[in-house]
Amino acid sequence: AYFRGHQVRKHYRKILWSVGILEKAILRWRLKRKGLRGLQMDTDMPSGPTEPAPESDNIEDFFRIGRQHAEERIERSVVRVQAMYRSYRARADYRRMKQCHNEAQ
Template sequence: MWSSSTPRVYRSWVRIQNKFRGWKGRKERQKIVKIQAHVRGHQVRKSYRKVAWSVGIVEKVILRWRRKGRGLRGFQSEKQLEGPSWQIQPAKAEAEDEYDFLKDGRKQATGRLDRALARVRSMNQYPEARDQYRRLQACVNSLRESQAMQDRMLADSTGTDGGDFMTELEELCRDDGDAPMSTIS
């Protein structure tokens, strides 16, 4: 590429200039990427504000809908506008709202119970499921028994000075494994 007649200084100058252009291009691209990142972040934050605002509005509307429109500024339902008894209706609406809310809760609870009952009934068809259910029942029963035993021991230990506690513990261990406490280490 370079001939021997080209001075050495000129070749080095061209090489330095090329390196500088590459470095300058990289720096400019980095600046552009930085600006783009800032703009994208701003756009995301701006849209997040809109989403957060709309979620807040939706939550307020849902809460006010549950209260049958009470709490919406300037809004009066048709029931309140019909007759002169509009002053009495908020108490009725409150009772109805409570009743509706409780009724919905009961419906959901019965739905959950029905699904759980269907799940338990379907277990009868599969032997593996029956075995698993029996193991689960045995585990629950043993936990209940151990809890009852702990409660009894706590009730007994509060009434005594604590000296009888060790003898009762030895009796329990003898009943379980027929081994005295001295052999258990």
């Protein structure tokens, strides 16, 4: 049992390592940069000011788009509930379902 546990843990470490490498690659791809996190590329950088703004703009755009999608989903849900509230048949179905639930309890 001890040896089998050792084998499983050894295999688990390999999986964690590969997931870490994959995560680094995805983060680099998402941020549109070259190389991996710990690897510095030798490039001739001008001595002028650097521009970190495009990276932060990409991240801000990503979160802003995500927030817009969430707001759209909430808005669609509200419209669906309002339509159900206006519909006589939907209210009757809901009332019937609520009665069955109360009787079951």
